Amino acid sequence: MKRSILAITTLCAMGMLALVLARLLREPPARPFAQMAPSGAEAGTGGQAPAAGAATGAPAASSAAQRLPRLDLPMPPLGAPLASSFDALHQRAKAGDAQAATRLTRELARCITTNRINGTASVLTRMSTEVLADKEKFDKLDSRQQQQAIEHAEQVQRGLKTAKENAALCEGTDVYVESGAIYEASLMAADLGDHAAALCYARGLYGHPKDWASTTAVQRYRENAQRLMAEGIQRGDWRMAKLMAEAYSSQGGRVGLFRYLNMYDPAQALRYDHLLLLAASDDEKETYQRMIAAWMEQMPNADLAAASAWADRTFKKHFARSGPLASALCEYN
Numbered sequence: 001m002k003r004s005i006l007a008i009t010t011l012c013a014m015g016m017l018a019l020v021l022a023r024l025l026r027e028p029p030a031r032p033f034a035q036m037a038p039s040g041a042e043a044g045t046g047g048q049a050p051a052a053g054a055a056t057g058a059p060a061a062s063s064a065a066q067r068l069p070r071l072d073l074p075m076p077p078l079g080a081p082l083a084s085s086f087d088a089l090h091q092r093a094k095a096g097d098a099q100a101a102t103r104l105t106r107e108l109a110r111c112i113t114t115n116r117i118n119g120t121a122s123v124l125t126r127m128s129t130e131v132l133a134d135k136e137k138f139d140k141l142d143s144r145q146q147q148q149a150i151e152h153a154e155q156v157q158r159g160l161k162t163a164k165e166n167a168a169l170c171e172g173t174d175v176y177v178e179s180g181a182i183y184e185a186s187l188m189a190a191d192l193g194d195h196a197a198a199l200c201y202a203r204g205l206y207g208h209p210k211d212w213a214s215t216t217a218v219q220r221y222r223e224n225a226q227r228l229m230a231e232g233i234q235r236g237d238w239r240m241a242k243l244m245a246e247a248y249s250s251q252g253g254r255v256g257l258f259r260y261l262n263m264y265d266p267a268q269a270l271r272y273d274h275l276l277l278l279a280a281s282d283d284e285k286e287t288y289q290r291m292i293a294a295w296m297e298q299m300p301n302a303d304l305a306a307a308s309a310w311a312d313r314t315f316k317k318h319f320a321r322s323g324p325l326a327s328a329l330c331e332y333n
Contacts, residue, residue, distance in 0.1 A: 069094035082107045083172035086181075093185065098192035105189045105197050108182040109332035111170035112206055115177065117163040128156035180209025183221065183257075186332070190228055198228040199239050200330040204257030218260045225261060236318040238279060242328035245272035249291075270295040270302060274311035279325050 069091050076085030085107070092100035117124065131138055131149045138146060176182075183201060190198035200206075202225040212218065229247070232240025247261050248269035270292065277288040296302060 069096075071095045071097060075100065079169070081169050081171060082111055082176070086173075086176060090181075090185075093188045093192075096192065098189065098194065101185060101189035101192050102194045102197060104185040105182065105194070105200070106332050107169075108173075108176060108185055109200070109206070110166070111173045112177055112182060114163045114166050114170045115173070117160060118167055121160055121164070124156055124160060128153045177207075178210040180206075180212060182206045183209070187224055195232070195235075195237060195239075196331045198232065199237075199243065199328065200332045201225065202228050202240070202243055202258075203328075203330050204260075205255060205330055207256060218257070221257050222261055225257075226263070233314070233318060236320075236322040238276075238319070238322055238324075238326045239328045241272060241275055241319070242325070245269055245276060246328070248272060266295055266299055267302060267307070270299070270304075271307045271310050274307050275314055275319070276325060278311060278315045279319065279322070281324065284325065 071092055073088040073091050075092065076088050086104070089100045089104040089107070093104050131141075132153055138149070141149065183204075183206065186194075186197040186201040190201055204221065204225065229240050229244055233244065247258070247263040248265045250259070250261070250264055273288050273291045273295065277285060277292070280288050292304075296304060
């Protein structure tokens with residue numbers, strides 16, 4: 001039975017991966033973009049745009065990164081391979097085109113996911129079908145688990161099929177993936193008003209870019225991620241509040257660049273758990289109450305009243321009109 005449960009858990013994870021890929025392959029919904037940012041000349045940089053990765057520490061992904069940002073380059077047609085559309089999207093994004101920045105972020109994320117899935121297709125196929133192929137193991141599951149296994153296997157197969165079909169769109173994109181271009185793109189999109197991109201950048205789940213051992217690059221990521229999270233709190237973004245709580249409660253062990261934030265602070269985590277409790281659903285409240293109790297056990301001298309008062313003030317100032325808690329999962333994953 002333990003092996004069966006493990007298989008079901010694996011199928012759940014693979015199913016989520018397939019759903020994420022399917023979501024990426026849909027066209028982005030209409031989104032109100034912030035006013036276009038000034039170009040390098042207008043911003044007082046002497047007309048010279050920063051080199052690719054200047055904001056994040058990522059090395060240049062192509063020679064286009066060394067050129068001036070340009071809005072006169074035509075927007076590449078939808079469905080064009082990323083290798084052929086990267087330069088135009090990149091230059092337009094650097095010149096302040098919010099739509100280009102978001103599209104570049106989505107397409108880079110799609111190719112990262114597509115390449116990962118295609119690179120492990122045989123493993124994913126085996127993991128998604130092993131329960132169904134073993135009649136004895138399948139019969140030990142209850143009816144709900146059996147249906148779940150079937151549905152998740154189908155989801156994984158659809159995801160694998162989609163990844164295979166879209167392999168041509170991502171051919172030749174390894175250089176962009178390895179250089180960390182996704183971080184530069186998502187940061188540009190975030191600064192141009194794409195709040196989903198801001199969350200994805202701060203989460204840092206796109207892996208560790210090649211040649212990012214530089215402490216300067218990591219420091220730039222840390223500073224930008226913390227800034228984007230703080231801006232999210234100011235606009236009442238529950239996704240960023242959840243990410244703040246996670247960052248303050250993390251002592252390492254997280255995947256991607258998120259582990260470099262180094263924000264562990266139980267007192268701050270206690271405050272944010274109180275804040276999240278104020279908007280939690282009935283099902284979520286027990287979770288946050290349990291986390292608060294755990295923090296109080298760890299910090300018996302903590303001022304619970306002060307943490308609660310901070311949460312009340314912050315809620316009234318920034319979150320009173322933000323609605324219920326929202327998922328803090330990255331959309332562009």
